[in-house]
Amino acid sequence: MYDLMIIGGGPAGLSASVYAARKRLKALLVSGDVGGQVNKTLGVENYLGYQFIEGPELISKFQEQVNQFPIEQKIGYKISRLEKIKGGFEAISEAGDSYQAKAVVFATGKRPRQLNVPGEKELTGRGVTYCAICDGPLFSGQRVAVVGGGNSALEAALDMVKIAEYVDLVSLTPLTGDAILIEKLGEAKNLSIFTEYRTEKIEGKDFVEGMVIKDLKSGKSKRLKVTGIFIEIGLVPNSDLVNKLVKLNKWGEVPISCSCETEIPGLYAAGDVTDAPEKQIIVATGEGAKAALQAHRYLQRLAT
Amino acid sequence: MADKKVAIYTTPTCPYCKRAKEYLSRKGISYQEYNVAVDRDKAKEMIQKSGQMGVPVITIDNEVVVGFNQVQLDSLLS
Numbered sequence: 001m002y003d004l005m006i007i008g009g010g011p012a013g014l015s016a017s018v019y020a021a022r023k024r025l026k027a028l029l030v031s032g033d034v035g036g037q038v039n040k041t042l043g044v045e046n047y048l049g050y051q052f053i054e055g056p057e058l059i060s061k062f063q064e065q066v067n068q069f070p071i072e073q074k075i076g077y078k079i080s081r082l083e084k085i086k087g088g089f090e091a092i093s094e095a096g097d098s099y100q101a102k103a104v105v106f107a108t109g110k111r112p113r114q115l116n117v118p119g120e121k122e123l124t125g126r127g128v129t130y131c132a133i134c135d136g137p138l139f140s141g142q143r144v145a146v147v148g149g150g151n152s153a154l155e156a157a158l159d160m161v162k163i164a165e166y167v168d169l170v171s172l173t174p175l176t177g178d179a180i181l182i183e184k185l186g187e188a189k190n191l192s193i194f195t196e197y198r199t200e201k202i203e204g205k206d207f208v209e210g211m212v213i214k215d216l217k218s219g220k221s222k223r224l225k226v227t228g229i230f231i232e233i234g235l236v237p238n239s240d241l242v243n244k245l246v247k248l249n250k251w252g253e254v255p256i257s258c259s260c261e262t263e264i265p266g267l268y269a270a271g272d273v274t275d276a277p278e279k280q281i282i283v284a285t286g287e288g289a290k291a292a293l294q295a296h297r298y299l300q301r302l303a304t
Numbered sequence: 305m306a307d308k309k310v311a312i313y314t315t316p317t318c319p320y321c322k323r324a325k326e327y328l329s330r331k332g333i334s335y336q337e338y339n340v341a342v343d344r345d346k347a348k349e350m351i352q353k354s355g356q357m358g359v360p361v362i363t364i365d366n367e368v369v370v371g372f373n374q375v376q377l378d379s380l381l382s
Binding site: 039042075 | 315316320355359374
């Protein structure tokens with residue numbers, strides 16, 4: 001049995017790993033990927049020590065630091081179940097492996113929110129994408145839609161008007177992003193904005209061929225002939241693993257104390273999956289450190 | 305490992321592509337890179353081979369890996 005299991009390989013989990021290793025804990029880092037949302041961040045300009053650094057590079061530096069230590073890592077292994085057992089916790093991976101630890105730092109972060117409309121799942125990667133900066137260039141010269149009304153959606157639309165032939169921006173609400181972005185979009189000639197329209201379904205056989213949107217005011221539906229759909233409607237916490245262990249808040253986040261404790265002794269949480277305010281890389285790394293140090297204290301108490 | 309032919313289909317703005325390339329380099333694996341943002345033929349080839357439109361796509365001989373999937377890469381490269 002490990003002393004500490006850190007679930008999640010984003011900034012919070014990597015920072016927790018460094019702190020756990022320096023406390024000489026027998027620790028395991030287990031995660032589907034390394035870097036989480038930071039992988040999707042082109043430039044970071046507010047992480048202290050770097051005036052500008054690309055997201056993937058920052059993560060590589062985090063990872064290098066973790067790799068200095070003899071901490072066990074299971075990268076590429078997604079945990080599908082986490083349970084309380086006698087003397088600690090047991091996690092089962094999708095592949096069926098079991099890992100046991102006396103304490104856990106839960107740092108699984110957030111993932112892009114889905115529309116949950118027919119066709120979305122089937123056509124993901126076939127025209128439907130949640131990473132505009134990754135896949136945008138593949139749609140050059142085509143007609144595409146961006147779904148969402150916040151900053152991420154507006155930025156995706158601004159990128160795509162330069163690449164695509166035409167862009168339809170579809171938002172359930174009036175645009176909520178920054179005024180400066182909305183102004184910039186007003187200058188684009190190859191853009192239509194549909195606010196207060198709901199995306200009803202995504203159509204296509206092998207690849208996206210179109211989508212149906214519905215005007216919430218008139219109730220009339222409209223078909224957009226697009227080949228690419230960029231969904232940018234915010235993030236949801238990856239908290240499903242613990243929703244039977246702790247009571248989540250109304251956004252699905254794990255409530256924690258200022259010491260990163262959850263309501264279960266020995267289960268700590270850190271970073272974007274928690275209700276800690278401000279979803280920032282530097283906040284997540286700080287929270288990860290706190291969680292690991294608190295877990296260390298808990299393990300010391302267990303031992304005495 | 306040297307005799308395996310590795311190619312990666314990327315876009316210049318895709319952070320996962322960058323991480324995947326770094327990963328291959330760190331393992332000392334040389335690869336051919338195709339920028340599908342400008343190379344339309346290679347973009348078509350990528351879609352045909354992988355059955356989808358997301359980057360990165362990495363091909364190792366005839367095997368196709370979609371996304372930066374370390375576990376799959378490790379098992380195919382070992």
